[in-house]
Each structure stands twice: as C-alpha cells, then as structure tokens.
Amino acid sequence: MSDPIVMMKQEVGKAAAARVKSDSIVGLGTGSTTAYAIQYIGERLQSGELKNIVGVTTSFQAEVLARKYNIPLSTLDVVDRIDIAIDGADEVDPQKNLIKGGGAAHTQEKIVDSLAEQFIVVVDGGKLVDKLGSTFLLPVEVIPKAVVPVMRKLEQLGGKPELRMGVKKAGPVVTDQGNLVIDVKFDSIDDPATLEKTINNIPGVLENGLFVGVTDVVLVGEIIDNKPVVREI
Structure with a gap:
C-alpha cells in the first residue's frame, strides 16, 4: 500500500509539471513536493512530450535532482527571463503570501521565483494558514x-x-x-x-522568508477518502 501522503505530493508535483510548456525556462525550487515536479518535468522531456526546456535551480538540492533527471540547466547571468517557476512553501496565507526557508534556500528561491512570469506554489493542505507565522518560524x-x-x-x-x-x-x-x-x-x-x-x-x-505578492497559483494537495486530490487557489 502506497503512503497516501507521498502519493499526494507526487500528484501535486505532477500537476505543476503538467503546466510547463515546451521552449520555456523553468525555475526549479527546493523541497520534497517540488522534487516530484522536477522528476515529472524530466520524464516529460525523456518521453519527447516536452522539448527545449532549460532549468534554473534555487539550491544545490534542486541542481542535483535536475541533473539526475537530465534537465538541461542554465544560470541567471545567462537567461533573459524565467517563464514559470515551481516551488514549495512552509506557510501560505489567504492572500497567497508565503513563508519559505525551511530548507534554508529562500534567498535563491526569492530571486528566481520573483523573476518568473508565473510562479506556482505546490503545498499540502497543512501549509494553509489564516495568518503567516502561526505555525512556522x-x-x-x-x-x-x-x-x-x-x-x-x-x-x-x-x-x-x-x-x-x-x-x-x-x-x-x-x-x-x-x-x-x-x-x-x-x-x-x-x-x-x-x-x-x-x-x-x-x-x-x-534576505528573509516572507514572500509577499509573488505567488500566482497555489496547487494544494489533500487526502480525501484516502485518495490524493489537487485543487488550485
């Protein structure tokens, strides 16, 4: 029996990876849910469903994963834009403001995520809060x-x-x-x-872990009747 929480993170990662289009520059975030998004972007590249993708990573962790899944990488001093960035968060408030930095990568994450035309946050339902700072330092x-x-x-x-x-x-x-x-x-x-x-x-x-007014879309994974469900905010 698969762990429903792992399955949920995989589904959210997959949902985010599905939004990446060919010929785009992708910001690759840090963390356990984003790791699945990186894996699925790599799989879409391998299968030929995606073409001409370049990743810009936010941490050593993301870089190691991107190389593992054969995603070509570039850096901010080379690319002229970032089309889409995918990253996790430690807290998300109703205005889509975030606290990030549980993995200590928030400085690079903020640079990449703020530059992206579209910034997608992938989280599980437990990260949603009424007010930032209520559960996370x-x-x-x-x-x-x-x-x-x-x-x-x-x-x-x-x-x-x-x-x-x-x-x-x-x-x-x-x-x-x-x-x-x-x-x-x-x-x-x-x-x-x-x-x-x-x-x-x-x-x-x-830099600090408050991300205010940066997020465009939040994909939330939840387990309902033992099944992973992804909804968009």
Whole structure:
C-alpha cells in the first residue's frame, strides 16, 4: 500500500509539471513536493512530450535532482527571463503570501521565483494558514559576523530569534551562500509586506522568508477518502 501522503505530493508535483510548456525556462525550487515536479518535468522531456526546456535551480538540492533527471540547466547571468517557476512553501496565507526557508534556500528561491512570469506554489493542505507565522518560524539569512546585532534588532521588532543549528552536523546550518539562518517566532505577522522590508533593511541581513505578492497559483494537495486530490487557489 502506497503512503497516501507521498502519493499526494507526487500528484501535486505532477500537476505543476503538467503546466510547463515546451521552449520555456523553468525555475526549479527546493523541497520534497517540488522534487516530484522536477522528476515529472524530466520524464516529460525523456518521453519527447516536452522539448527545449532549460532549468534554473534555487539550491544545490534542486541542481542535483535536475541533473539526475537530465534537465538541461542554465544560470541567471545567462537567461533573459524565467517563464514559470515551481516551488514549495512552509506557510501560505489567504492572500497567497508565503513563508519559505525551511530548507534554508529562500534567498535563491526569492530571486528566481520573483523573476518568473508565473510562479506556482505546490503545498499540502497543512501549509494553509489564516495568518503567516502561526505555525512556522520566519527564517532570516544573515552574514555570520552580523548574527548578534541582527538578533537584537529582531527582538526589538517583537520577534524571538534563534540561530538554526544543524542536524547531523555540529554547529549552525550554513546556507548555499555560506551564511547563517536565524529563525524568528513572531506572535502575529499582521503586515507581512512591511515586515519583509523592515527585516531586509537591517544591516547584515541578506534576505528573509516572507514572500509577499509573488505567488500566482497555489496547487494544494489533500487526502480525501484516502485518495490524493489537487485543487488550485
């Protein structure tokens, strides 16, 4: 018996991959659901159903997967546009604003996803929230020398900051850019757009995980009567 949650992630990934058209430049996101989208884009290329696709990845993880499934890759200094980007999220609010960065890749993700003509978010129903910050901490990528002053500033903004520590690694998590991640608990993020700008203006902050006004489509996977169902928001 297949795990219904795995099947649901596969279905959402497939639904997103199905929206990719030939002759397009595709932003390839990070995370478990997006991994299935990358797999299915690769399979559509192999079968000849898709032609002339170029991927732009948001992390080492996405790059490794894209190579595994033989998706040709390029970089942002070469491509002149991104037609469609597919990525996951840790939280999605009713306005389609996001918190991302559970995988510590949110800086590259924001660059790629913001450039895309169409940005598709793939999530399971558990990621939908009424208000951002209610279930997930807000990741803030910081240059290593600035960790302490940035944490002080985040406390002044009402947050409870904590340096993200590695799992199966001694010491903190290091991003693909060689920086550190501070996870911040806010009791309530009432104005995500202002908070995103305010945090990014703190010296030493590279980028934070609030994605405001970037998402075009959200594909939500849910399990109904033990069957995976995908709906669009």
